[in-house]
Every structure is written in structure tokens, then in C-alpha cells.
Amino acid sequence: MDELEKVFLGRISAGMTHEINNVLATIREATGLMKDLLLQGKDLSTPLQEKLVSVSERVARQVERGSYLTTRLNRFAHSLDHPERVEDPDELLGLTVDINQRFARLKKVQLNALPCSRNQRLSLPSFHIQLLLANALSWLMDRTAGGGEIILRPTVESGRLTIEMEARPVSESPTEMADTFTELATHVATVQTFIGADFKNRTGVEGFSIILDLPPAV
Amino acid sequence: MGQWNVMLVDDESDFVDTLAERLRMRGFRARAVTDGHEALALAEQDPPHLMIVDVMMPGLGGLEVLKRVKKTLPDTRVILLTGVGSTKEGIEGMRLGAFDYLMKPVNIQVLIDKMHEALVDGE
Numbered sequence: 001m002d003e004l005e006k007v008f009l010g011r012i013s014a015g016m017t018h019e020i021n022n023v024l025a026t027i028r029e030a031t032g033l034m035k036d037l038l039l040q041g042k043d044l045s046t047p048l049q050e051k052l053v054s055v056s057e058r059v060a061r062q063v064e065r066g067s068y069l070t071t072r073l074n075r076f077a078h079s080l081d082h083p084e085r086v087e088d089p090d091e092l093l094g095l096t097v098d099i100n101q102r103f104a105r106l107k108k109v110q111l112n113a114l115p116c117s118r119n120q121r122l123s124l125p126s127f128h129i130q131l132l133l134a135n136a137l138s139w140l141m142d143r144t145a146g147g148g149e150i151i152l153r154p155t156v157e158s159g160r161l162t163i164e165m166e167a168r169p170v171s172e173s174p175t176e177m178a179d180t181f182t183e184l185a186t187h188v189a190t191v192q193t194f195i196g197a198d199f200k201n202r203t204g205v206e207g208f209s210i211i212l213d214l215p216p217a218v
Numbered sequence: 219m220g221q222w223n224v225m226l227v228d229d230e231s232d233f234v235d236t237l238a239e240r241l242r243m244r245g246f247r248a249r250a251v252t253d254g255h256e257a258l259a260l261a262e263q264d265p266p267h268l269m270i271v272d273v274m275m276p277g278l279g280g281l282e283v284l285k286r287v288k289k290t291l292p293d294t295r296v297i298l299l300t301g302v303g304s305t306k307e308g309i310e311g312m313r314l315g316a317f318d319y320l321m322k323p324v325n326i327q328v329l330i331d332k333m334h335e336a337l338v339d340g341e
Contacts (some may be wrong), residue, residue: 022301026232
């Protein structure tokens with residue numbers, strides 16, 4: 001995808017998520033008003049009133065959920081229209097967890113990010129990092145045992161960001177994993193070269209880690 | 219706080235009308251306006267204690283409304299409502315004199331607490 005296409009996609013997606021959020025805000029207020037009206041006649045409380053209040057609360061909860069998701073999608077969309085963004089690595093990985101959570105849930109894998117060792121903001125090619133992380137996570141999820149966990153562990157050293165993705169327990173032997181890991185690295189080689197990132201792997205006692213190493217921003 | 223005069227400005231009429239009605243049910247004198255220019259004209263005729271203004275509006279945007287209110291009605295407090303991805307505008311708004319900013323959709327109780335803070339601050 002060239003830069004012009006990326007910016008276009010980012011701009012349209014960001015604009016649409018903004019509009020969807022306006023719709024959700026209106027639904028939230030309308031449901032809130034219904035609840036206010038129902039609760040006005042407290043002394044006339046009937047099972048139907050109670051049921052309607054409970055339904056309006058359910059709608060409000062789903063609006064909350066929808067709003068959170070659109071906010072995250074909006075943030076992801078903005079990673080497309082800015083090739084380099086100044087980011088907090090914790091925020092970057094928080095977004096990674098959110099946008100990959102559904103895939104993890106389908107594989108019955110827990111996906112979590114640990115906080116960064118250092119509170120720092122870095123200039124990062126966010127979209128390409130998300131692309132590499134999503135590919136690596138998808139590959140790891142396919143090899144993580146059901147009920148297992150993938151932990152994202154960021155570290156920053158002299159402006160250099162390293163993200164370890166550790167899966168445990170894994171469903172394949174370490175040798176098999178190390179062999180097929182080469183396929184993953186080849187699959188995303190162009191993007192790695194583009195942002196100067198490096199993918200490595202490490203076999204642990206119970207699990208398997210992929211390490212994404214990013215060069216310091218120029 | 220019985221009759222605090224509050225003006226809500228947002229181009230989403232369903233949203234702003236409903237929110238105004240909910241605030242009226244809670245004792246505020248709340249008016250809903252869907253256009254920045256109209257809001258400024260009405261505010262000059264009957265200055266509100268507090269304005270709740272959406273940042274992203276066609277025509278006169280929320281930040282411009284804020285700037286003009288701060289010039290003509292310095293006693294009026296302004297709370298900005300931002301959408302997703304508009305946090306930057308919210309921060310800019312505070313630099314321009316907004317009391318605070320809240321992200322839509324906002325919980326009514328969170329909004330009312332913030333309104334009280336702003337109104338007490340303005341007394």
C-alpha cells in the first residue's frame with residue numbers, strides 16, 4: 001500500500017469512527033432519558049417499569065462498549081495517516097492488545113501487555129509496528145495451547161524499543177516452532193526492512209518468544 | 219444550583235436536545251443550540267453561566283466559539299465536548315480558557331459533577 005492510499009484509508013476510517021461515536025452518544029442520551037422518565041414515577045413502580053429500566057441499562061452498557069471500540073479503531077486509523085507518531089510504548093501495546101483481542105478470544109488465548117520498564121515517548125512507525133505485531137501474534141496464537149497466554153513485554157534502552165511476545169504453553173515442539181518461524185519472518189520481511197526492524201525467536205522452558213527489535217528514531 | 223443557566227451547543231440536534239431535556243429534569247435551565255453563530259447571538263442576549271460546546275461543528279467550530287465567548291462573556295464558563303481522536307483540541311481548548319473537556323459519549327453524572335465544579339468555580 002503506498003503512502004497516499006494509507007493516508008486516504010486512515011482519514012476515511014477516522015472520520016467514520018468519529019461519526020459512529022456521535023451516533024452512540026445520541027443513543028446513550030436517548031436511553032438515559034427513557035430511564036429518567038421511567039424512574040420519575042417511583043411510587044408507580046411495576047414489573048414492566050423495572051424491566052424497561054434494566055433494558056435501558058443493558059443498552060447503555062453496550063453503548064459504552066461500542067464507544068470504547070470505536071475510540072480504539074479511531075486511534076488505529078490515525079496510525080495510518082501519520083507514518084511516524086510520538087507514542088508511549090505502553091499506549092502502543094495497549095492498542096495492540098485491543099485490536100487483536102477478538103482473535104485471541106477465538107483461539108481461547110489470553111493476551112496481555114506488561115507496562116514498559118521506562119516511562120518514555122518515542123517516535124515510532126506505529127502502523128508498521130502494529131502490522132508486524134499482528135502477524136507475529138496471529139502466528140503465535142495458532143501455536144499456543146488453548147487456555148494459554150501471550151504476554152507482550154516492552155523494554156526501552158537508549159531509545160531502542162524491544163517487544164517480546166511470549167506464548168506459553170505452546171502446542172508444538174520448540175524445534176518445529178523454530179523451523180516455521182522462518183516462514184513468518186520471510187512473510188513480513190519487506191515491512192521489517194522498511195522500518196529497520198528485526199524479528200528474533202527464543203525458546204523457553206515452557207514457551208516460545210518472538211522478539212521485535214526496533215532501531216532508535218533518527 | 220436550582221436555576222443555573224446552561225447552554226448546550228452541538229450540531230447533532232437529537233443528541234443536544236435529549237441532553238438538554240435530561241439536564242432540565244435535574245433542575246438546570248438548559249437550552250440546546252445546534253449552531254455556533256446562533257449560540258453566540260443567544261448567549262449575548264441572555265448570558266449563560268455555563269456553555270457546553272462540541273469541538274467539531276460545521277461552520278463555527280467549538281474552539282472558535284470558546285475564543286469569542288472568552289472575549290465577550292468572560293464570566294461564562296465553557297466545558298468542551300470532544301469526539302474520538304479530538305483530545306488535542308480539548309487540550310488546546312483548555313489553553314484558550316475552557317474550564318475542562320470531556321469525551322463523548324459522556325456519563326450524565328460525570329457531566330453534572332464537572333458542571334458543578336465549573337459553576338462553583340465561577341461564583
